Amino acid sequence: MKFLYPFIFILPLLFFSCQNTNEKKEPEMKLSAKEQITLEKEINIILNSDDLMRFDKNILLVQSGQKITLTLNHIGKMDKSIMGHNFVLLKKDVDVIAFAEKAVLAKNNEYIPEGDEVIVYTKLLGGGESDTITFDAPEKGYYTYLCTFPGHWGLMKGKLVVK
Numbered sequence: 001m002k003f004l005y006p007f008i009f010i011l012p013l014l015f016f017s018c019q020n021t022n023e024k025k026e027p028e029m030k031l032s033a034k035e036q037i038t039l040e041k042e043i044n045i046i047l048n049s050d051d052l053m054r055f056d057k058n059i060l061l062v063q064s065g066q067k068i069t070l071t072l073n074h075i076g077k078m079d080k081s082i083m084g085h086n087f088v089l090l091k092k093d094v095d096v097i098a099f100a101e102k103a104v105l106a107k108n109n110e111y112i113p114e115g116d117e118v119i120v121y122t123k124l125l126g127g128g129e130s131d132t133i134t135f136d137a138p139e140k141g142y143y144t145y146l147c148t149f150p151g152h153w154g155l156m157k158g159k160l161v162v163k
């Protein structure tokens with residue numbers, strides 16, 4: 001009988017872990033009434049960045065045709081020469097790795113390379129600085145945004161989701 005004891009403990013664990021994975025497959029996407037109202041016509045987005053090389057949001061949800069006002073804050077203290085951050089929104093299907101490599105070479109233009117890959121971008125910010133940009137949401141789809149300061153995009157990137 002002794003050899004059965006481990007199974008008695010393991011079986012309930014298996015059962016509960018299966019239940020958990022089922023829950024993870026269906027994330028809650030319901031919006032409250034208040035959020036649905038703010039998804040009309042215009043939307044204000046505040047995106048924070050910090051000295052730990054992070055954006056505080058990895059997904060920005062908007063609707064096609066909405067007018068977006070986006071404020072990027074650098075809430076850290078470090079100078080932009082060592083911990084500079086920007087928000088650069090790329091067109092669909094841009095090769096992010098190739099773009100980021102090209103951006104590193106564009107130091108004289110705040111790491112915004114020449115070309116037609118970019119929809120919109122902010123200034124390069126140091127600690128305590130902010131920049132606000134306004135643009136129209138592009139057509140439905142998923143768009144990558146990133147910080148193009150050298151070495152940052154691996155951690156500092158996300159998706160603009162246009163519904």
Ligand SMILES: [Cu+2]
Nearest residue numbers: 084085147152
């Ligand atoms: Cu950065």
